[in-house]
Amino acid sequence: MRVEDIAITLRPRSTWEAIDLGYAMAQNWWKPLFSAWCAVYLPAALLINLACWQHPGIAVFVLWWLKPAFDRVVLHVLAAATFGAISSLRDTLHALPRLWWNNRLAVSLTYGRFDFARSFHLPMIQLEGARGQDLRKRRRVLGREGRGAAVWLTIICLHLEVTLIASCYLMVNLFSPGDPAFQLSWQMLFNAEVSKGMQFFGNAVNVVAISVLEPFYVAAGFAIYLNCRTVIEGWDVELAFKKMSSRVHEATRSTTTMAGQWMACIALAFAAGFMLSNVPEAWAQNETTTPPQSPESTQSPESATMCPKLSPDEVVAQAGGALEQAEGADIKSFTPHTGAADAATRVLDSKEFGQYKDSWKIRYIGPGFKQKPPPKKYDWAWLKSVIDFFAQSVRMLAWIGVAIVSAGLLYLIARYVGLSGWGRQSRKFGPEMLFGLDIRPESLPDNVPHAARKLLDDGHPRESVSLLYRAALVALIQDGRIEIGRGDTEGECVQRVRRVYSIQHEPGNFLEGKPDYFSALVKQWQRIAYAREIVSAADIEPLIEQWAIYFIINRADSALRKSPVPPHSIVAASIRGGR
Amino acid sequence: MLDTLRTIPTPEGIELTLKVAGPVPRAAAWSIDLMFRLIIVLAVQAVLAALGKVGIGISMLLWFALEWIYPVLFEVLWQGATPGKRQCHLRVLHEDGTPVGWRASVARNLIRAVDFLPFCYGFGLITMLLNRDFKRLGDLAAGTIVVHTERAEKPLAIPSAEPLIPNVSLALWEQRALIDFAERRAKWSDARAAELAAHALPLTRGVSEGETAKRLVRMANYLVGRR
Numbered sequence: 001m002r003v004e005d006i007a008i009t010l011r012p013r014s015t016w017e018a019i020d021l022g023y024a025m026a027q028n029w030w031k032p033l034f035s036a037w038c039a040v041y042l043p044a045a046l047l048i049n050l051a052c053w054q055h056p057g058i059a060v061f062v063l064w065w066l067k068p069a070f071d072r073v074v075l076h077v078l079a080a081a082t083f084g085a086i087s088s089l090r091d092t093l094h095a096l097p098r099l100w101w102n103n104r105l106a107v108s109l110t111y112g113r114f115d116f117a118r119s120f121h122l123p124m125i126q127l128e129g130a131r132g133q134d135l136r137k138r139r140r141v142l143g144r145e146g147r148g149a150a151v152w153l154t155i156i157c158l159h160l161e162v163t164l165i166a167s168c169y170l171m172v173n174l175f176s177p178g179d180p181a182f183q184l185s186w187q188m189l190f191n192a193e194v195s196k197g198m199q200f201f202g203n204a205v206n207v208v209a210i211s212v213l214e215p216f217y218v219a220a221g222f223a224i225y226l227n228c229r230t231v232i233e234g235w236d237v238e239l240a241f242k243k244m245s246s247r248v249h250e251a252t253r254s255t256t257t258m259a260g261q262w263m264a265c266i267a268l269a270f271a272a273g274f275m276l277s278n279v280p281e282a283w284a285q286n287e288t289t290t291p292p293q294s295p296e297s298t299q300s301p302e303s304a305t306m307c308p309k310l311s312p313d314e315v316v317a318q319a320g321g322a323l324e325q326a327e328g329a330d331i332k333s334f335t336p337h338t339g340a341a342d343a344a345t346r347v348l349d350s351k352e353f354g355q356y357k358d359s360w361k362i363r364y365i366g367p368g369f370k371q372k373p374p375p376k377k378y379d380w381a382w383l384k385s386v387i388d389f390f391a392q393s394v395r396m397l398a399w400i401g402v403a404i405v406s407a408g409l410l411y412l413i414a415r416y417v418g419l420s421g422w423g424r425q426s427r428k429f430g431p432e433m434l435f436g437l438d439i440r441p442e443s444l445p446d447n448v449p450h451a452a453r454k455l456l457d458d459g460h461p462r463e464s465v466s467l468l469y470r471a472a473l474v475a476l477i478q479d480g481r482i483e484i485g486r487g488d489t490e491g492e493c494v495q496r497v498r499r500v501y502s503i504q505h506e507p508g509n510f511l512e513g514k515p516d517y518f519s520a521l522v523k524q525w526q527r528i529a530y531a532r533e534i535v536s537a538a539d540i541e542p543l544i545e546q547w548a549i550y551f552i553i554n555r556a557d558s559a560l561r562k563s564p565v566p567p568h569s570i571v572a573a574s575i576r577g578g579r
Numbered sequence: 580m581l582d583t584l585r586t587i588p589t590p591e592g593i594e595l596t597l598k599v600a601g602p603v604p605r606a607a608a609w610s611i612d613l614m615f616r617l618i619i620v621l622a623v624q625a626v627l628a629a630l631g632k633v634g635i636g637i638s639m640l641l642w643f644a645l646e647w648i649y650p651v652l653f654e655v656l657w658q659g660a661t662p663g664k665r666q667c668h669l670r671v672l673h674e675d676g677t678p679v680g681w682r683a684s685v686a687r688n689l690i691r692a693v694d695f696l697p698f699c700y701g702f703g704l705i706t707m708l709l710n711r712d713f714k715r716l717g718d719l720a721a722g723t724i725v726v727h728t729e730r731a732e733k734p735l736a737i738p739s740a741e742p743l744i745p746n747v748s749l750a751l752w753e754q755r756a757l758i759d760f761a762e763r764r765a766k767w768s769d770a771r772a773a774e775l776a777a778h779a780l781p782l783t784r785g786v787s788e789g790e791t792a793k794r795l796v797r798m799a800n801y802l803v804g805r806r
Contacts, residue, residue: 009582012763016667017727020583020601020713027711028581156603160704167701174697216708220603234763234775240756241778248747248781391628398625 003239005084010236013227015149022223026216029081033215036077036092041070045207049200056199060206067214068108068118072099074218075122082226104131117143119221120150146228150221157217164209169202437470441478441553444471449547456544461535462528468547469525472518475551490526494519514550517543585712585724587676595676598727601713602704604667605725609700611663616645647688654684660728670728679723687717737761742801743794747781754802757782761799764792 003010008021026033045063052059073092076099080087087095104112104125115121124130124138139147230236347353445451448471455464473493476482482496498515521543527533587595620642627634653661659670659679671679671687694703694715703715712724737758749757757779764772769792776783776791782798783791 007581009580009584011582014668014727014730016600016604017583017598019603020599020727021581023601023603023708023713024581024583024711027708152607153603156606160602160606163699163701163704166698167704170697171701212708232766233771234760234767237756237760237763238775238778240753240759241775244749244753244756245778245780247750247753394621394625395628398622 002083003235004242006235006239007082007084008226010230010239012231012236015146015224015227018146018223018227019149019153019220021227022220023216025078025082025223026219029078029086030215032077032081032086032089033074033219034211035089036073037070037211037215039089039093040073040096041211042207044070045203049203056196056203060203063207063210065113066109067210068113068122069100069105070214071119071122071218072103072105072126074215075126075222078215078219078222079123079127082222099126116154117147117150117221118154119218120146120153120224121221122218123222123225142225142228142232145231146224150224153217153220153224157213157220161209161213164213165205168205168209437466437473439470439474439477441474444474444553448551448553449544452544452547456537456540461537461540464540465521465524465528465535465543468543469521471553472521472547472551475553476518478554490522494522513546517546517550589676597672597676597724599712600669600725600727602707604669604727605707605713606700608661608663608667608669611666612650612661613663615662616649619645650688650691651681651684654679654688655681664725668728668730669725671723671725674722674724683721683723686721687723690717690720693717737799737803738764738796739805740793740797740800742805743797744801745782745798749802757795758799758802761796764796 008025013021044066045059048062048066049056049059052062073096076095077087077092108115108118108122108125112118120143121139124135124142128138130138445467448467452464452467455461455467473484476493476497477484481500482493484493484496488496494515497518501514502512524535524539524543528535583599583601585597585599587597589595620638623641624634624638627638630637650661653664654671657665659672664670671684673679673683691703694700694706694717696702700715703717706715706719707713710719712718714724718724738761745757760775760779767775769789772792773788776795777788779791779795783794786794
């Protein structure tokens, strides 16, 4: 097979779209497909039904089991048509032995029958001739793209088949007057008390349904296969490149032939113009359709080969169509509209309507006459118990569901009302880590300014400021008027403090200085931690003195306190961390 | 060329393409919808069972609504798709590509009853198989069409390389093919990529085999406007 000959548009599709393409392919080539199918399948069906004369049910099963054998015929015709060669019925019949012999048919009819992606795997066997290890590899490679949809295809097609079979049965029932022609029930599946004629009718319905749907199924699997190869091997790109090569080749070949083509185009356009000028009114009606392209509108010499957008035939057809349309309009305008009512009255007056007829039938009712016993009613009691059981379990499930939902609701209510011991306590206190600092209150020393002064005196100014800053953050978060998120920067904290505490306090209140203090603290901290400047003790001293004016730490229950983390290690870590 | 695309020219001279959807995806979508509806009905019925006959009445009304109103509401108000269709990336449109309206949606869903005959969409299935646009009777009557939706547009994924002006002037579809090649280059082995590139003979003539694919990727870089 050559990609250039392919008769379908190659583009990467979703696998579901590929299935639809398969259906379109089966529609498009229905004649060769269904003739080949019928030529092989119908005789086989007849033979098998005759062979299983005693047990018609077995014939259905055998025919169903043999599907892969007939699939091969469909695929043979389909593959030929897809690559541009529609094979005749004789060729197909000729190819039959080749299709059935040495084509892994034995596997496909034994354990391979349970392959759920049958129609998708078939092209690899039949067209690529892959066997054994190769086949397994191919299945794996292509299956990555297409197997899922191919399995669904099989499942859905199975259901469509059942639908069609049941539809056929019910159609017959719908159109049989009086009593239904047969009772369709589940009993029929298990009781053999169905007449033979009925069984063979069922077999015929099966054959029809499978004949209608199987070519579509095989085509869809083949289309998935083609799509997988298109995606994986870039067939569409290959085709486009080849076309481009030949276009460029043609365009650069010789100028003389090209001139000839130009002449042909112009002549064609003139011809088209002439024909259309003969039917001016018709053209006026038809103006919305595409007018013929003049060759001047094409810009590059390369496209000369594709120049005539309308072939001569199309031009003639269009002109003819326009003429017909004009004539049709004339005829229509002279048609009287009043005849219908008269005709209807005439029909209603005729003797087929409104007649009564007595009909007589003689029947023997003398001695020995027996009334037909009424058909026994099937006892559905067991079904009721099944349904009852089902209803009971659904009810039980519903109660369980209600219980779960109400328990969940109770939990949520308890959590938001704030019952102790419910939910996550830490919510109230915001994040535990900020800028790499531990900001749990438990991690702070009891007297913050005191501890800070001690650190400063010991010659650790960094740790001292760090402690002040950290404790300030803890106090702010505890205060609850500011929300500090995990991702906030120091600058954002300062802004928030400014916004909240400048508005909420009247002038003169001693907390008025809080934002300024906090901003000064942050500034010192940034100098130390980020800029790594040496800060003198004089700069830190006022911060330590004023800290207690503005901030206070509320302790959690001392019994719950964890052991404080030494501040040194945290500061060191945060500095090393580069923040 | 056979395809499931339908093109619709707009007055602005733009061609819209619709990918019509066939029986298999539509059956899948319908089954998903059926499942949703069954779940709703069973869940509500289990609760309504406590109300006795009133409950049965309410649940029958609910089933009526789910059968007749559910598809219409979803199709008109939710971009032409019931939940099942959305799951299968399908959408209902007018034949001319415009979003489906109340009239058409009601029509196609009322005629569903005919499609359903004689058993579980027997007529619908046959009509779809006989019809190029895979329309069931309801679609034929209402003038609607079921299409595959476009998946979310992926950003251009061309490996960047130094742009190179193609040495042949290229038609639009050839440029598209070149960009496709570059976008999907990563999926192919080097050998396959070289093989493909060799087919673009005018662009790769005289280049050593290992370089052809790279050369095409460079040209694609030029075509998408990298300079």
